[in-house]
Amino acid sequence: MTTTQKRIRVLHQQLYPESNSLNQIQHNQTLARMSNRKEAVRVVVTGAAGQISYSLLPLIANGAMFGPDQDVILHLLEVEFVLPALQGVVMELEDGSYPLLKDIVATSDANVAFKDADFAILVGAFPRKDGMERADLLSKNAGIFKVQGQALDKVAKKSVKVLVVGNPANTNCLLAQHFAPSIPKENFTALTRLDHNRAKGQVAKKLGVSVRDVHNVIIWGNHSSTQYPDTTVGHVVVNGEKKSIRDAVNDNKYLEGDFISTVQKRGAAIIAARKFSSAMSAANAIVDHIRDWVLGTPEGEYVSMAVPSDGSYDIPEGVIYSYPVTCKNGKYTIVQGLTVSEFSRGKMVATYEELADEKKAALEQLQ
Numbered sequence: 001m002t003t004t005q006k007r008i009r010v011l012h013q014q015l016y017p018e019s020n021s022l023n024q025i026q027h028n029q030t031l032a033r034m035s036n037r038k039e040a041v042r043v044v045v046t047g048a049a050g051q052i053s054y055s056l057l058p059l060i061a062n063g064a065m066f067g068p069d070q071d072v073i074l075h076l077l078e079v080e081f082v083l084p085a086l087q088g089v090v091m092e093l094e095d096g097s098y099p100l101l102k103d104i105v106a107t108s109d110a111n112v113a114f115k116d117a118d119f120a121i122l123v124g125a126f127p128r129k130d131g132m133e134r135a136d137l138l139s140k141n142a143g144i145f146k147v148q149g150q151a152l153d154k155v156a157k158k159s160v161k162v163l164v165v166g167n168p169a170n171t172n173c174l175l176a177q178h179f180a181p182s183i184p185k186e187n188f189t190a191l192t193r194l195d196h197n198r199a200k201g202q203v204a205k206k207l208g209v210s211v212r213d214v215h216n217v218i219i220w221g222n223h224s225s226t227q228y229p230d231t232t233v234g235h236v237v238v239n240g241e242k243k244s245i246r247d248a249v250n251d252n253k254y255l256e257g258d259f260i261s262t263v264q265k266r267g268a269a270i271i272a273a274r275k276f277s278s279a280m281s282a283a284n285a286i287v288d289h290i291r292d293w294v295l296g297t298p299e300g301e302y303v304s305m306a307v308p309s310d311g312s313y314d315i316p317e318g319v320i321y322s323y324p325v326t327c328k329n330g331k332y333t334i335v336q337g338l339t340v341s342e343f344s345r346g347k348m349v350a351t352y353e354e355l356a357d358e359k360k361a362a363l364e365q366l367q
């Protein structure tokens with residue numbers, strides 16, 4: 001510091017003594033925060049140069065997923081020929097000046113990407129384009145999840161939490177789980193939070209209320225057009241008054257008809273309109289899923305997660321099935337004891353049967 005700078009500093013302190021003490025307080029708080037700071041978590045995102053990731057990565061880097069005190073190290077996996085484009089994404093992350101982003105690993109080698117991973121968000125897969133059937137995806141994408149399951153098994157932390165997004169998400173998740181036998185089965189989940197959020201959105205729109213007033217809708221089963229968006233136990237709170245969704249909407253024909261098919265076909269409607277599959281809303285749902293799994297759900301609030309079936313609600317073990325769950329201390333629990341009507345049972349079984357068929361086709365494919 002030059003003599004002039006020192007004189008200016010002394011003068012400034014004389015003129016504004018309180019600013020000095022304020023600076024000191026802020027400085028001390030920063031030091032305290034830094035000494036309390038949790039160790040950075042390693043978060044793998046596959047398909048990192050794709051369209052979902054382009055919306056997702058800034059949300060992870062800015063703390064929306066793990067909170068404002070959690071540093072992150074991003075491990076970005078892409079296929080080799082997309083690495084030049086991934087470099088552009090890395091440059092943008094560097095230029096984003098994200099205080100929580102500690103480091104970035106960008107690679108096309110799954111064993112490098114999954115090394116010591118705490119979280120693995122498996123987005124990388126081919127999306128359905130207009131005119132393609134979902135069944136086409138199974139044959140295109142199954143191999144990816146075998147290789148990535150094997151890499152997770154070999155090099156990730158045994159506590160890694162996995163979220164599969166790439167379609168068909170539930171069955172790809174089952175494949176990754178199958179090829180990673182050393183990782184607890186319950187650590188494998190698939191994304192149906194987007195469907196859950198879509199269901200809330202439709203109810204809110206119908207009632208002219210905010211989505212924050214809509215609670216405990218449920219998505220059962222597969223992330224596909226057989227999913228069952230269920231409003232039977234959901235409620236709304238408007239002006240402090242709690243009402244069941246059934247009573248508030250007062251139109252069961254809609255709730256058991258157009259509402260269900262709108263949510264089931266929303267992904268297809270977005271592809272038809274955008275010519276690309278949903279990305280911004282998918283990224284937002286990914287953040288919701290991991291954040292709630294790690295940081296917990298508000299008291300009394302159900303969210304939907306596709307998790308290994310365990311016989312709950314008479315859905316046989318062995319598929320990845322979307323259930324209502326609550327989360328606490330980094331664990332999810334399937335909500336038990338809900339009444340299931342005959343109408344609901346039929347829909348829950350139909351979506352299970354689709355999952356059982358997908359599982360058979362996927363395993364045959366990888367023989």
Ligand SMILES: NC(=O)c1ccc[n+]([C@@H]2O[C@H](COP(=O)([O-])OP(=O)(O)OC[C@H]3O[C@@H](n4cnc5c(N)ncnc54)[C@H](O)[C@@H]3O)[C@@H](O)[C@H]2O)c1
Pocket residue numbers: 046047048049050051052053077078079082123124125126127128144164165166167168169191192194195223277278279282
């Ligand atoms: N579960 C859900 O709610 C949900 C919602 C929206 C989209 N999706 C699915 O997510 C997937 C990704 O969608 P997108 O729009 O980002 O697609 P995209 O084509 O824009 O991006 C996918 C990326 O994955 C990469 N990739 C392909 N194989 C890979 C591999 N083996 N390892 C690493 N990266 C690989 C591709 O190079 C590409 O950059 C699709 O399968 C889509 O159907 C799921």
Ligand SMILES: O=C(O)CC[C@H](O)C(=O)O
Pocket residue numbers: 127128134167194266267268270277278
């Ligand atoms: O391919 C689809 O039908 C849907 C794509 C995506 O999973 C979505 O739900 O938006």
